[in-house]
Amino acid sequence: MKCSYCQSGNCIKNGKTLNAKSRYKCNSCFKRFILNYTYNAYQSNLNQQIIILTKEGLGIRSTARVLDISATTLLKRIISIANKIPRPFISKGKVYEVDELRTYIKSKNRLVWIVYALERESWKIVSFNVGARTNKTLKAVLTTLQLSEAKSIYTDGLRNYKYLIQKKIHKVIRFGTNHIERFNLNLRIHLKRLNRRTICFSKSPVLLSAVLKIYFWSELII
Structure with missing residues (x-):
């Protein structure tokens, strides 16, 4: 045994x-x-199953039905798993693309934005933040990149960026954010809560951040 x-x-x-x-x-x-x-919630491989189903786009109730556990237990497990995932190591002198993705919490009247940075060479997500489309939300991601001595940061034409990124490394050109725009499509396909037309939604920013952390960095779990 x-x-x-x-x-x-x-x-x-x-x-x-x-x-x-x-x-x-x-x-x-x-x-x-x-x-x-x-009760299936005590199975030793449950966390790994939750990670797989979350990354495959199942919603909370769908995952709970497949695993035969309660939705409340699943929500707690998702947050617990996310808390064990460390942020990735960021190399110096890399080229990044930054973009925002719109979604909502509880109601379509409560819009929030997912701001995240993609390292162009490896296609890895190195930082993200969830919140309003403000300088505060953007700065949480951009500060990380600038501390890593980024070689270049490509963004769209949002005016806020020019006040937050050093002019010598900030690039706004046509097709400059092609990689991250393609990754936006991956997110909307793989995560049901980010689909444009869906009845699946996040109940809180904490849960949305936890799901994104699992999707981006589950291989780093301790």
């Missing part, structure tokens, strides 16, 4: 549960587990 958490074979019996199922204890990681859980 192997531990459900660390896969060690150093396990012993540790009594029974209220449902009369045998409980085991791992002498390597000291965690307790049972072999067959009644």
Whole structure:
């Protein structure tokens, strides 16, 4: 028998549960587990399944139905998973593209913007922020890029950028944001909550940020 958490074979019996199922204890990681859980939320591979289904575009209720767990449990797990994901390491002297993507929270009257930066060579997302289309929201992303001594930052014609990016590295040219515009399409296809015509929506900025963090950086999870 192997531990459900660390896969060690150093396990012993540790009594029974209220449902009369045998409980085991791992002498390597000291965690307790049972072999067959009644409720699927206790399965050891649940987090990985949530990551896969989230990145494949399933909404909260769809994912909850597939995994046979409650929507409330799923929401808590998504936020918990996102909190374990660190921000990626950013190399110096790279070329970036920055763009904004419009979506909404709870109601289509509550618009929010996803501002994010894509590293052109690797197509990796290095920073993002969720909020109103203001200097404060943009600055959270742009400051990260400028601290990394970015070689160039390509944006669209939004006026706010010229006040936030150094003139010598700021580029606004035709086709300059082709890569990130294509990535916008990927986001709208892969994440149901970002579709233009959908009844699937985020309940809070915290949840939207958590889903984006999983989509962008789940391979960095600790």
